[in-house]
Amino acid sequence: MSESFVVKPFCSPAQGVAQVPGSKSITNRALILAALADGETLLRGALFSRDTEILITSLRELGFSVEANKILHTIKVVGLGGKIPAKEAKLHVGNAGTAARFLTAFLTLSENGKYFLDGDAAMRQRPMAGLINALRSSDNFAYDNHGKETLSFPFTLITSGYLKNCEVDASASSQLLSALLMILPLSSGAKVLMSSSTVSEPFVQMTEKMCAQFGRPITQVNPGEWRCENPGSFVSPGIYDIEPDATAASYFIALPALSGKNSCVRVSGYNPKGLQGDTAFAGVAQTCGAVLNNEGNALVINHWPEIKGGTFDFNNFSDTFLTLATLATLANQPTTIKNIGHTRKQETDRVLAMATELERLGIKTQPTAKELRADDSLSSLTIFPDREALKVASAQKPVSIHTYEDHRMAMSFGILGSFDLWGDGRPWIEILDPKCTSKTFPLFFSALESLRTQFVSVAVDGGAACGKSSTSRTLSEKLGFLHIDTGAHYRSLTQVLLQSFVNPEDTQAVNNSLSKIKLSTIISGNSAFLALNNKVLSEAELRSAVVNASVSQFAAIPEVRTFILAYQRNQVLVAQQNGFAGLIMEGRDIGSVVLPHATVRIYLEADASARNQRRKDEGIVDSIVQRDKIDSSRTAAPLICAPGAIRIDNTHLSLSEVVDKIEKLILEAGRIS
Numbered sequence: 001m002s003e004s005f006v007v008k009p010f011c012s013p014a015q016g017v018a019q020v021p022g023s024k025s026i027t028n029r030a031l032i033l034a035a036l037a038d039g040e041t042l043l044r045g046a047l048f049s050r051d052t053e054i055l056i057t058s059l060r061e062l063g064f065s066v067e068a069n070k071i072l073h074t075i076k077v078v079g080l081g082g083k084i085p086a087k088e089a090k091l092h093v094g095n096a097g098t099a100a101r102f103l104t105a106f107l108t109l110s111e112n113g114k115y116f117l118d119g120d121a122a123m124r125q126r127p128m129a130g131l132i133n134a135l136r137s138s139d140n141f142a143y144d145n146h147g148k149e150t151l152s153f154p155f156t157l158i159t160s161g162y163l164k165n166c167e168v169d170a171s172a173s174s175q176l177l178s179a180l181l182m183i184l185p186l187s188s189g190a191k192v193l194m195s196s197s198t199v200s201e202p203f204v205q206m207t208e209k210m211c212a213q214f215g216r217p218i219t220q221v222n223p224g225e226w227r228c229e230n231p232g233s234f235v236s237p238g239i240y241d242i243e244p245d246a247t248a249a250s251y252f253i254a255l256p257a258l259s260g261k262n263s264c265v266r267v268s269g270y271n272p273k274g275l276q277g278d279t280a281f282a283g284v285a286q287t288c289g290a291v292l293n294n295e296g297n298a299l300v301i302n303h304w305p306e307i308k309g310g311t312f313d314f315n316n317f318s319d320t321f322l323t324l325a326t327l328a329t330l331a332n333q334p335t336t337i338k339n340i341g342h343t344r345k346q347e348t349d350r351v352l353a354m355a356t357e358l359e360r361l362g363i364k365t366q367p368t369a370k371e372l373r374a375d376d377s378l379s380s381l382t383i384f385p386d387r388e389a390l391k392v393a394s395a396q397k398p399v400s401i402h403t404y405e406d407h408r409m410a411m412s413f414g415i416l417g418s419f420d421l422w423g424d425g426r427p428w429i430e431i432l433d434p435k436c437t438s439k440t441f442p443l444f445f446s447a448l449e450s451l452r453t454q455f456v457s458v459a460v461d462g463g464a465a466c467g468k469s470s471t472s473r474t475l476s477e478k479l480g481f482l483h484i485d486t487g488a489h490y491r492s493l494t495q496v497l498l499q500s501f502v503n504p505e506d507t508q509a510v511n512n513s514l515s516k517i518k519l520s521t522i523i524s525g526n527s528a529f530l531a532l533n534n535k536v537l538s539e540a541e542l543r544s545a546v547v548n549a550s551v552s553q554f555a556a557i558p559e560v561r562t563f564i565l566a567y568q569r570n571q572v573l574v575a576q577q578n579g580f581a582g583l584i585m586e587g588r589d590i591g592s593v594v595l596p597h598a599t600v601r602i603y604l605e606a607d608a609s610a611r612n613q614r615r616k617d618e619g620i621v622d623s624i625v626q627r628d629k630i631d632s633s634r635t636a637a638p639l640i641c642a643p644g645a646i647r648i649d650n651t652h653l654s655l656s657e658v659v660d661k662i663e664k665l666i667l668e669a670g671r672i673s
């Protein structure tokens, strides 16, 4: 994947099983607990991402045997009951908060150890003080490169090998507390006191439950005071199954809100009553209009009829607030997300990042990005939905969304970009640095792509009598696609304008006549016909000599083209809603203007003499050379071979040869099997 990713909107319903990876929080806790257990543990359904790889690498650096199988999603860890083989090591924790905090506490179990720990620039800014301070009381000290005690990365940690009673300020991150709780059972008689309130109860509960799953329950004997009644090294459960990541699942709970009717997405292994606090997002989504079903071991999400705004407290499952924040731009009323101040110190200042990028899309927020920049105590965000603003912002080209090395920014805006804002499949969001999803979900964009039902659009352009209609009609019958002849659109309008005696040079008269026309579609067999004021003109009317003689003049009028363009683009939706697997649209400007993002774009051509002969054989009076001249030289959407379109010269090819050729190209595009 390159430096940016242009998100392709879903023009057809999202359907299928979302490939959601294992939870990062559970994988990294399980790695630590398995390493602290006696004997071997096989972790199944593990996540392989930058953060978990960092912890795996670190454990290996420290002398542990860790065997990872990325294909099977398993990790085999040989635990040493609280012993750490290496007394010295250099560890790099990247920007992985869990690895940073968990390892720092874990290392203090090593007597007389000396470990150098560093992280990415962003990690150096992230809170460690609460944990380092708590460990000091057990004679573990962190020194900077000048030998002075420090409370942040990078540092050299001199360790004592034990944990006595300690007091931790976990107000900046619950991981500071979780890190201590996971070594508590190995520290006989010690207690952990929390001097603050914690920002995220559910993560602390996850740690408690997992310690119990590994045989050493820890209990909160008094509010904010933890002990392990039955201390000792952890007990391997043998096999440990990791739940799919509930935060990652939030993107797929959201997707059917904006991927159209008949969307149906499934997340296997999702347990709303499992270890992860972020499953609470499913409840919020339901309040916002999501249609959810728990089917045994899977969550099934159907199309949301409406996205409802409202006020929500995300304190306990704040990783998912970005998912709702992006959806909120399309809601029926403003959405307020409260109590997310602590996310301002995560991968990036998430509240500020979200407000900044929403503003880039033309969306108003309260507080504004400027206000957030000026006051870092602000802890909620209101988003004012505005589809028109989204269109204004993306009218010229897709809006480039900055992701600030934050995987959740990339994924939540990736979902928003899946919405077909323009109704014609035109992309409107580009994600910068999409690879940042590797932190927790390296294959996020592939997982999203695999839910796309495979609607195919084919654009066929070419000059008069080059065989577009017969080719397109045959192909659509063969493939079950909807055929749309845009030449007939211009012919219909020409016929009506001629009947009203409108002079093509009189723009006002043209506009006046057009304003009285109502457009609709009648589908018969595999073809869509344009009806003007509910009437479809006959083939004889459309192909009369007088229409042949004037159609190119009327088709060259910019007002006429603008008048019909939105209708033409909307045929994609018409085809989908009527259950066609694809659409073939033929004309002069389909690949260049009407459907520039079509799956396959073809430019048909043939010798002038062959084309003249074809018309003669049909017994039609038509000056095709004259029409081609006007069509190619006009300024508005001229007849061209669009850049990237495939040229096929059919002078010496039979109809079935051309059809086979295009069918092969469609198959090669990998869209249908």
Ligand code: CDP
Pocket: 463, 464, 465, 466, 468, 469, 486, 487, 488, 490, 491, 551, 552, 553, 555, 556, 586, 587, 588, 589, 590, 627, 628, 631
């Ligand atoms: O059947 P033939 O190829 O001769 O013509 P058509 O497809 O029925 O189109 C009739 C005329 O409509 C063309 O000569 C163009 O002037 C106009 N047209 C256009 O401008 N843009 C299109 N996408 C399709 C047709």
